[in-house]
Amino acid sequence: MKIVMRLGLTIALCFYLLILSKLILFKYLTIPDIIDHFTFSYEGPYWNSHNFIPFKTITYYLFLANDINFNIRVENLTGNIIGFVPFGFILPLLSSKFHSFKKVTIATFCLSMTFELLQLIFRFGSFDVDDLILNTIGGMIGYIPIKLASVYLKQRRGEQKSVMD
Numbered sequence: 001m002k003i004v005m006r007l008g009l010t011i012a013l014c015f016y017l018l019i020l021s022k023l024i025l026f027k028y029l030t031i032p033d034i035i036d037h038f039t040f041s042y043e044g045p046y047w048n049s050h051n052f053i054p055f056k057t058i059t060y061y062l063f064l065a066n067d068i069n070f071n072i073r074v075e076n077l078t079g080n081i082i083g084f085v086p087f088g089f090i091l092p093l094l095s096s097k098f099h100s101f102k103k104v105t106i107a108t109f110c111l112s113m114t115f116e117l118l119q120l121i122f123r124f125g126s127f128d129v130d131d132l133i134l135n136t137i138g139g140m141i142g143y144i145p146i147k148l149a150s151v152y153l154k155q156r157r158g159e160q161k162s163v164m165d
Contacts, residue, residue: 088142108139
C-alpha cells in the first residue's frame with residue numbers, strides 16, 4: 001500500500017510541476033518561441049522589469065497600482081501564493097526528509113528561485129524577488145495542514161497508549 005501511495009504522490013508531484021512550469025515559464029509563449037529560448041536564438045520582446053527590491057511589487061499591487069484592475073492585482077498576489085501550496089503539501093507526504101517546517105520552506109524557496117532564474121536567464125518573463133516571497137509563503141501554507149494532521153495523530157496515539165496502560 002505504501003508503494004502505491006508513494007507512486008501516486010510522485011506522479012501527482014510531476015504533474016503539478018509540469019502545470020506550474022507551464023503557468024510560470026510558458027504562459028504566453030508558443031512552442032516555436034519556447035524552442036528558440038532554449039537555443040538562445042530568441043530575439044523577440046524582452047521585459048526589463050526585473051524587481052530585486054523586496055516588497056516593491058507587493059506594495060505596488062496592494063497600495064499604489066490604481067491604474068491596474070483590482071482583480072488582476074489580487075489574482076497576481078494570491079496566484080503566486082496558491083500556486084505553491086500543493087508543493088508544501090505534497091513534499092512532506094512524499095518524503096520523511098521534509099517533515100519540518102524549515103526544510104519545506106527551504107525547498108519551496110529553492111523551487112521558486114529556480115523558476116525565477118530560468119525566467120531571467122532564458123527571458124521567459126521577469127525576475128521578481130516578491131514572487132520568491134509569495135511562493136515561499138504558499139509552500140509554508142501548504143505544509144500547515146500536514147503538520148496539524150501529524151500533531152493530531154501523535155496526540156491520538158498518545159491517548160490510545162494511555163488507555164491501554
